[in-house]
Amino acid sequence: MSKHPQKIKISETDIKSPMGRLSKDEKVTLIDALDKVLEKGAVISGDVAIRVADVDLIYLGLRVLVTSISKAEELSGKSFSNRERELTKEELEYLARLEKEIRRAEASIPKLIDAKNPKKAEQGIAKLVLTLIELLRRLMEKEVVRRMQKKSLSKIEIQKLGMTFKALGKKMEELKTVFGLEDEELNLDLGPLGNLM
Amino acid sequence: MKGFYLYCIRDRTDPNSKFLMRGINGGKVFIIPYQSIEATVSEVSLKEFGSDEIQKRAQEDLKWIKEKAQLHEKVVERAMKGKGRVLSIIPMKFGTIFKTKKKLEETLKKYYSKFKKTLENLKGKQEWGVKVYLDRQAFNKEIKKVSPVVQEKEKEIASMPEGTAYFMQKQVDDAVSKEADKALQNYGESFFENLRKYTAAGTKGKILEKELTGKSLPMVLNMIFLVSEEKLKGFIKEVNKLNKEYKPRGFNFEYSGPWPPYNFI
Secondary structure, three states: OOOOOOOOOOOHHHHHOOOOOEOOOHHHHHHHHHHHHHHOOEOOOOOEEOOOOOHHHHHHHHHHHHHOHHHHHHHOOOOOOOOOOOOOHHHHHHHHHHHHHHHHHHHHHHHHHOOOOHHHHHHHHHHHHHHHHHHHHHHHHHHHHHHHHOOOOOHHHHHHHHHHHHHHHHHHHHHHHHHOOOHHHOOOEOHHHOEOO | OEEEEEEEEEEOOOOOOOOOOEOOOOOEEEEEEEOOEEEEEEEEEHHHHOOHHHHHHHHHOHHHHHHHHHHHHHHHHHHHEOOOOEOOEEEEOOOEEEOOHHHHHHHHHHOHHHHHHHHHHHOOEEEEEEEEEEOHHHHHHHHHHHOHHHHHHHHHHHOOOHHHHHHHHHHHHHHHHHHHHHHHHHHHHHHHHHHHOOOOEEEEOOOOOHHHHOOOOOEEEEEEEEEEHHHHHHHHHHHHHHHHHHHHHOEEEEEEEEEOOHHHO
């Protein structure tokens, strides 16, 4: 290739968005791009084809990757394939690390409560407790509605239960305000199990 | 040993223009011509990319996939950029590698007429995405407004004892939610049909979860269209119009493009 010293260098931003793509949202654009590159596009048989794992599984992992980098670090030792096999050395190490994490967390829970930032610790604990109450409240409410539909509750019972749940609902709102929590925050991320609610 | 990673195929361009960028394995991106088409490629180490190790990585190492797929996309987008216009190209799916230049040229020869035809069809057309997000509360409120049954029920509830009313309201809300789900399907269809009129082709993509989009509103519709250059203005105008018109009902339209035509080849 001949040298073209006078050639204008393409700037970094040019390469990032050569078309000057019209989109406000970088995160969504990134996911779009990955989706298109990995799943769509022309397929012709070359000598080597890099086989990417089941795209749905990638999505599962991407969710974590895009949401938080630190979490992805944790996951990087994790296998996304579902073959039956022995645990590899890395996986064993990963599990050992996880176990250590659990022990460490266990040890630091009492410390967290008297942490230097009691307000924050308080909010964390409040979030956990309120999430569990909210879960129970929803489950029980569903059960009442089910029984109402089966007509196995008397009018007075319905009235009483209704008042109870309404009061509980109001109390929850109050507590959420006190601890500065949003509805959306009252959920638990159970990792690979998904969300609690 | 070096292999050739294939990014995309396009019509022959000015042989003097250079890519000036690095590809998936750090190799320079360059062109391999064949008759009136050309392949955009870069060299990759076959030792690295042909081995079982790389297959394993592609299966398990998300960070690796993300990085490499982004590079693939960057090169494809660069190849799409002509002088002040979008070139028609055939973007490849991630991960096609040829062991020799000869093998790649053979493939170009074998599918030549097919590539030519596809490029001809894509000429002057661009891929655009339109995503719709929905404020469920605002939408449900609208549904309530237009349902006489719900109006009636809510009147009834107003005269009930408070506790009983609480559960009745729950049931009404559930019913409204179900009704809204059904209505949403119809809205989606009509949005798609409406925009489809401005485009050469259309398809629907995955609905992405909130965790992925990072948005407060959930995505309810993901549409992808192939739009002719001359109809692009009208298409975008229509998206903006829909956005304005349906905002009070909780809908939020966002468009992005032009994309390489991954969905229409």
